[in-house]
Amino acid sequence: MGKRLTEPEQRxxxxxxxxVGQRLLQHGAESKLVxxxxxxxxxxxxxxxxxxxxxxxxxxxxxxxxxHCITTARxxxxxxxxxxxxxxxxxxxxxxxxxxxxxxxxxxxxxxxEPFRYPPWLVVxxxxxxxxxxxxxxGGDAVVFALxxxxxxxxxxxxxxxxxxxxxxxxxxxxxxxxxxLISSVGTIMDWGNEPFLIMASSVLMLVPGYPLINAVxxxxxxxxxxxxxxxxxxxxxxxxxxxxxxxxxxxVGAWGWL
Amino acid sequence: xxxxxALLEDMFFAMIPAVGxxxxxxxxxxxxxxxxxxxxxxxxxxxxxxxxxxxxxxATLAGATTIGFLGVYWSQRFLAHPKVFTVAAIIPxxxxxxxxxxxxxxxxxxxxxYSPALWASxxxxxxxxxxxxxxxxxxxxxxxLLFYRRxxxx
Numbered sequence: 126m127g128k129r130l131t132e133p134e135q136r137x138x139x140x141x142x143x144x145v146g147q148r149l150l151q152h153g154a155e156s157k158l159v160x161x162x163x164x165x166x167x168x169x170x171x172x173x174x175x176x177x178x179x180x181x182x183x184x185x186x187x188x189x190x191x192x193h194c195i196t197t198a199r200x201x202x203x204x205x206x207x208x209x210x211x212x213x214x215x216x217x218x219x220x221x222x223x224x225x226x227x228x229x230x231x232x233x234x235x236x237x238x239e240p241f242r243y244p245p246w247l248v249v250x251x252x253x254x255x256x257x258x259x260x261x262x263x264g265g266d267a268v269v270f271a272l273x274x275x276x277x278x279x280x281x282x283x284x285x286x287x288x289x290x291x292x293x294x295x296x297x298x299x300x301x302x303x304x305x306x307l308i309s310s311v312g313t314i315m316d317w318g319n320e321p322f323l324i325m326a327s328s329v330l331m332l333v334p335g336y337p338l339i340n341a342v343x344x345x346x347x348x349x350x351x352x353x354x355x356x357x358x359x360x361x362x363x364x365x366x367x368x369x370x371x372x373x374x375x376x377x378v379g380a381w382g383w384l
Numbered sequence: 385x386x387x388x389x390a391l392l393e394d395m396f397f398a399m400i401p402a403v404g405x406x407x408x409x410x411x412x413x414x415x416x417x418x419x420x421x422x423x424x425x426x427x428x429x430x431x432x433x434x435x436x437x438x439x440x441x442x443a444t445l446a447g448a449t450t451i452g453f454l455g456v457y458w459s460q461r462f463l464a465h466p467k468v469f470t471v472a473a474i475i476p477x478x479x480x481x482x483x484x485x486x487x488x489x490x491x492x493x494x495x496x497x498y499s500p501a502l503w504a505s506x507x508x509x510x511x512x513x514x515x516x517x518x519x520x521x522x523x524x525x526x527x528x529l530l531f532y533r534r535x536x537x538x
Binding site for chain 1: 394397398400401403404405406407408409410411412415427463464465467468471474475476478480481483484485487488490491492495517518520521522524525528529536538
């Protein structure tokens with residue numbers, strides 16, 4: 126390492142390192158990425174080493190420079206999966222690594238990164254089409270396709286409206302599953318399409334926590350077993366909440382498509 | 385000929401959910417088309433393998449591994465983590481129906497009491513979902529497990 130860091134400099138860099146780790150964790154990056162990117166940023170800005178302790182909802186970072194260590198911790202409440210933020214942060218760190226950005230420039234760039242979101246109605250339409258495509262892949266006909274689209278697009282809109290009011294995700298998933306199943310069960314009751322069960326099965330697939338489940342297995346494969354188990358448990362609870370919503374709707378209307 | 389048509393249809397209908405879920409994950413606009421390609425290639429490969437008699441878990445592993453390597457290639461060109469492209473691309477292969485069937489069996493055992501059929505449904509669906517999911521995650525991790533063992537992809 127070239128120049129000696131003063132204590133305020135080390136402190137400022139430690140704050141940047143933990144902010145990067147915190148934001149990556151909050152926006153759905155896997156543990157290996159969180160730890161690699163934070164460590165690389167610290168090294169690029171002149172620290173001797175960076176040690177990270179990851180847990181499901183918080184982060185502890187210790188930075189070392191010429192025998193001096195600074196430890197700091199942050200809470201990391203979930204902010205929703207956002208790959209745009211993850212990409213922007215990683216590019217900032219790569220620029221710092223190449224020597225293009227110093228600590229001050231990194232801080233400026235980080236503060237400019239805003240969580241970008243696609244327009245809600247575009248998401249509603251595309252998720253409707255996605256679930257309809259699932260029903261087609263499973264062998265449904267045009268009637269099944271259309272009804273799945275209606276059920277899951279409505280469900281997605283309900284999910285956005287509930288999530289926007291910051292309800293607990295488990296509750297959001299259960300209510301969304303219930304609304305979606307209520308709408309799709311019309312097909313089963315009226316016996317529309319070639320396989321009415323496919324409407325019920327496909328329209329709730331938007332609620333499968335795909336990203337958390339994949340992250341859970343990747344974390345465990347890459348040595349972050351505790352993080353993997355925490356993510357696996359959360360994803361299982363979301364799946365269970367969804368199942369409760371589905372069963373609730375099925376017992377309301379008496380359409381037992383899933384059994 | 386009919387197999388080729390079925391394959392094209394399968395690939396087309398796998399592209400839609402790959403893009404749909406990429407929107408939910410807020411993937412950068414420029415990366416969306418790669419999610420679509422990945423979804424089509426991975427699901428298409430799995431379709432062909434399953435048509436020729438390969439079990440779903442192994443076919444899924446092959447599809448996910450292919451997406452994993454494509455992800456590394458795009459990742460280096462686009463300067464973004466491979467997961468930005470790959471997770472949306474494997475979404476069409478996620479065993480959602482199995483996972484829900486297992487959980488619904490669990491809830492029903494609680495409602496209606498134990499029966500061997502419900503218990504079998506719970507265990508079988510849970511196991512299948514678990515194995516397919518592991519195949520997906522390990523497939524995506526394959527470039528890291530084989531080639532990028534001690535260095536980052538980007």
